[in-house]
Amino acid sequence: MIKLWSVKKDEEAANKKKPRMTAAQLRVQKDLTELELPSTMTTHFPDPADVLNFTLTITPDEGIYKGGVFKFTFVISGGYPHEPPKVRCTQKVYHPNLDLEGNVCLNILREDWKPVLNLSSVMIGIQYLFLEPNPDDPLNKEAAEDLRRNREGFIRNVQNSMKGGTVKGETFDRVLK
Amino acid sequence: MTAAVLNGVPNGIASSSSSSSKLASYLSDETRFASIDKILDRKGPWTDERFEGGQGTKDFLRTQSKILVIGAGGLGCEILQNLALTGFNDIHVIDMDTIDISNLNRQFLFREVDVGKSKALVAAEFVMNRVPGVKVTPYHGKIQDHPISFYEQFNIVVAGLDSISARRWINATLVQMAQEDEEQLKPLIDGGTEGFKGQARVILPTVTSCYECSIDMLTPPTAFPICTIANTPRLPEHCIEWASVLEWPKVHKDKKLDTDDPDHIEWLYQQASARAAQFKIEGVTWALTQGVVKNIIPAIASTNAIIAASCCNEALKIATACAPYLNNYMMYVGNDSVYTYTFEHEKRPECPVCGGESLTAEAGRYWTLERFIESLTNRQDLQISKPSLSYSKGALFWPSPPDVFEATKPNLDKLLSDLLDEEEGIVVTDPALPVSVNLSIKYVDAEEPAQ
Ligand SMILES: [Zn+2]
Numbered sequence: 001m002i003k004l005w006s007v008k009k010d011e012e013a014a015n016k017k018k019p020r021m022t023a024a025q026l027r028v029q030k031d032l033t034e035l036e037l038p039s040t041m042t043t044h045f046p047d048p049a050d051v052l053n054f055t056l057t058i059t060p061d062e063g064i065y066k067g068g069v070f071k072f073t074f075v076i077s078g079g080y081p082h083e084p085p086k087v088r089c090t091q092k093v094y095h096p097n098l099d100l101e102g103n104v105c106l107n108i109l110r111e112d113w114k115p116v117l118n119l120s121s122v123m124i125g126i127q128y129l130f131l132e133p134n135p136d137d138p139l140n141k142e143a144a145e146d147l148r149r150n151r152e153g154f155i156r157n158v159q160n161s162m163k164g165g166t167v168k169g170e171t172f173d174r175v176l177k
Numbered sequence: 178m179t180a181a182v183l184n185g186v187p188n189g190i191a192s193s194s195s196s197s198s199k200l201a202s203y204l205s206d207e208t209r210f211a212s213i214d215k216i217l218d219r220k221g222p223w224t225d226e227r228f229e230g231g232q233g234t235k236d237f238l239r240t241q242s243k244i245l246v247i248g249a250g251g252l253g254c255e256i257l258q259n260l261a262l263t264g265f266n267d268i269h270v271i272d273m274d275t276i277d278i279s280n281l282n283r284q285f286l287f288r289e290v291d292v293g294k295s296k297a298l299v300a301a302e303f304v305m306n307r308v309p310g311v312k313v314t315p316y317h318g319k320i321q322d323h324p325i326s327f328y329e330q331f332n333i334v335v336a337g338l339d340s341i342s343a344r345r346w347i348n349a350t351l352v353q354m355a356q357e358d359e360e361q362l363k364p365l366i367d368g369g370t371e372g373f374k375g376q377a378r379v380i381l382p383t384v385t386s387c388y389e390c391s392i393d394m395l396t397p398p399t400a401f402p403i404c405t406i407a408n409t410p411r412l413p414e415h416c417i418e419w420a421s422v423l424e425w426p427k428v429h430k431d432k433k434l435d436t437d438d439p440d441h442i443e444w445l446y447q448q449a450s451a452r453a454a455q456f457k458i459e460g461v462t463w464a465l466t467q468g469v470v471k472n473i474i475p476a477i478a479s480t481n482a483i484i485a486a487s488c489c490n491e492a493l494k495i496a497t498a499c500a501p502y503l504n505n506y507m508m509y510v511g512n513d514s515v516y517t518y519t520f521e522h523e524k525r526p527e528c529p530v531c532g533g534e535s536l537t538a539e540a541g542r543y544w545t546l547e548r549f550i551e552s553l554t555n556r557q558d559l560q561i562s563k564p565s566l567s568y569s570k571g572a573l574f575w576p577s578p579p580d581v582f583e584a585t586k587p588n589l590d591k592l593l594s595d596l597l598d599e600e601e602g603i604v605v606t607d608p609a610l611p612v613s614v615n616l617s618i619k620y621v622d623a624e625e626p627a628q
Contacts, residue, residue, distance in 0.1 A: 001237060001242065001332055001495065001496050001497070001498065021567060021604060022345075022346070022349065023345055023349055023389050023392075023529050023530050026529040026530075026604065026606075026612075026613060027529055029565055029567060029572075029575075029604070029606050029613075030529070030606045030612065030613065032565070032575070032577065032578055032581075033563070033564075033565045033575070033577070033606045033607060033608060034608045035577065035578065042579070043578045043579070043580070044580060045578065045580035045581055045584075048572065048580045048581045048583070048584035048585070049570075049571045049572070049584070051571075051572070051581065054578075054580075078342050078345075079341060079342055081392075082341055082392055082395060082397060083397070083398065084397075097404075099407065099423070101423070101426060101427050103403060103407075103422070103423060104403075105402070105403045105404045105407075107402065109403075110400040110401070110402060110403055111400045111401060111402050113397055113400070114393075114397065115392060115393045115395075115397070116393060137402065137404040138404055138407075138408060139403060139404055139407050139408075141407075141408055
C-alpha cells in the first residue's frame with residue numbers, strides 16, 4: 001500500500017490534540033462568536049455547557065408588537081448547518097405567522113434554508129416577523145384575514161391578546177413586560 | 178493462506194471431510210486470482226512509481242490489509258461482494274440496521290428468512306459462505322459507539338451510507354486521527370447514491386478535501402412552506418408533512434416522533450389520509466408516508482452497483498498502487514443517459530473539520546487562562562480580538578453569549594495547567610477568523626507563580 005502520509009506536502013506542528021467537537025458544535029460556536037444582537041434580542045442558555053439548546057427573547061421596540069416579550073426555543077441537531085435549527089414560540093401569540101402551537105412560518109426555517117445561513121439570520125428573520133407581520137404566508141388564518149381586512153382592528157386585537165385577552169374565542173398568553 | 182483464513186470459513190462448508198478437502202484444494206489454487214493478478218504482476222502506463230508488484234503486493238492485499246466497510250445496505254452489499262471477489266481477505270463491516278422486507282429487491286445478501294436480523298451479521302455470513310477463505314467480521318451497532326482505537330486497526334475505510342450525519346462523523350473522526358498522527362492517515366472512500374445519481378470520492382484526510390468541505394453542495398432535505406402545509410395543501414406530501422410537523426406535536430405533546438416505529442407511521446398515515454380526503458388530494462399511501470417522514474429517496478439497484486464498483490476499484494488501487502487513484506470526486510448521473518464527471522474537489526479553507534490552521538502557542542506553566550488569552554490577542558499572526566476557546570469538556574472561555582460568559586468567566590483566574598491536560602488542544606473561534614484555529618500548548622518555562 002502507498003504510504004499515504006508521504007503524500008502530505010508540508011510538515012505541520014507536532015502533537016495537535018483537538019478537542020472532540022462535532023462539526024455542528026464547532027459551527028454553532030462560530031455562529032455564536034459572530035452573533036451581534038441588537039438590544040431587542042437576548043439569548044438564554046439554561047445549561048451553558050449545552051450550546052445546542054437555548055431560548056431567544058425578543059422585545060420589539062417598535063411596531064404593533066412593541067411592549068411584548070416573546071420567547072422562542074432553539075434546538076440544533078447534529079445535522080446543523082445542513083439542517084436548519086428547530087424553532088418554536090413557547091407562548092400562545094396572536095400573530096399571522098405563528099400558530100397556536102408555537103410553529104413559526106419563516107421561509108429560511110424550512111424551504112429556503114441553506115447551510116450558508118446562520119443563527120443570526122434566523123434570529124433577525126424572526127424579529128422581522130414582529131415588525132412586519134406577513135398576511136400572505138398565514139399560519140394563523142384568522143389573524144391574517146384580520147390584518148388584511150382591517151389593520152386598525154387587527155392592532156386592537158393584538159394589543160388585547162398581548163394582555164392575555166381573548167380574540168375570536170381564543171385566549172392568548174399575557175406577554176407584556 | 179493458513180489458519181487465519183480458515184477461521185473465516187463457516188462451519189457449513191468446512192464440516193464434512195469431502196467438502197473440506199474440496200475447500201482445501203480451492204484455497205490452494207492460486208489461479209482463482211488470475212484475472213486480478215494480471216494487473217498486480219506488471220506495471221501499466223500510468224502505474225505509480227512506488228508500485229512494486231508481484232508477490233509482495235498480492236500478499237499485502239490478501240493477507241495483511243484490513244478494510245472496514247461502513248453500511249451493509251444497498252451500497253454495502255455490493256461493496257462487500259466486490260471486495261471479497263477482488264481478493265481482500267480481512268473485511269470488517271458495521272451497520273446498526275436490521276433487515277426489512279423492502280430491502281430484499283436490491284440488498285442481495287439477504288433472504289426473506291433474514292428479515293428482522295442484523296444486516297452486518299447476515300451479510301458477513303453470506304459473503305463468507307459464498308467466497309470461501311474470506312473473513313468478514315461483523316459489528317451490529319453504531320459507528321459512534323466505537324473508540325478511535327477501533328478505527329486505527331484498518332488500512333482503508335469504505336463508506337456506503339445513506340445518512341449524512343454518519344458520514345460527517347466518520348469523516349471528522351478520520352480527519353482528526355490524521356491531524357494528530359499522520360501515520361494514522363486512513364483513506365476514506367465514500368460512495369453515495371440518490372435515485373439515478375451517485376458519487377464516489379477518495380478522501381485522504383488532511384490531504385484532500387473532506388466530506389465536510391463539500392457539505393454546502395448537498396441539496397438540503399425537501400421542505401415545503403409551513404403555511405402551504407397548514408392552509409393550502411395540493412400534494413400528498415403536504416398532507417403527510419401536516420400530520421408529522423403540525424399534528425403530531427399538537428396531539429402527542431412531548432412524545433417524540435420515532436420514524437422507525439411502524440405504529441407512529443400508521444398514525445401519521447391515518448391523519449394524512451383524512452386530510453387528503455378533505456382536500457380531495459390523491460396519492461397518500463403508507464409507503465409514501467414513511468418515505469416523506471424519513472426523507473427516503475428511492476434506491477436504484479443499478480446506481481448502487483455502479484457506485485460500489487467505483488469505490489472498490491479505488492480500494493484496490495490504493496491498497497496495491499497498481500494504478501493512480503481517483504483525484505478525487507466522481508459524480509455519476511444516470512437520469513437520462515450514462516454520464517460521469519470527475520473533478521478535483523478543492524479543500525475549503527474555512528471547512529470546520531479539515532480547515533483552520535493548527536498552531537502551537539507557547540505558555541508559562543503558571544499562567545492564568547486570562548494571561549494566556551491576552552498572549553493570543555497580542556499575536557501578530559492571529560489578529561484576533563474576542564476569541565472563544567473550547568476544550569474537551571466544552572466551552573473553556575467564551576466572551577459571549579452572556580450565559581456562557583458567566584459560566585466560563587471563573588476559568589479566567591485558573592491556572593492553564595490546572596485546566597488543561599498535557600497535550601490537550603484548544604479550538605479558537607473569533608469573528609476575525611474564517612473558521613477556527615486549533616491550538617496546542619507548549620509550556621516553555623517552569624517559573625514559580627508570582628506572589
Ligand atoms: Zn474539509
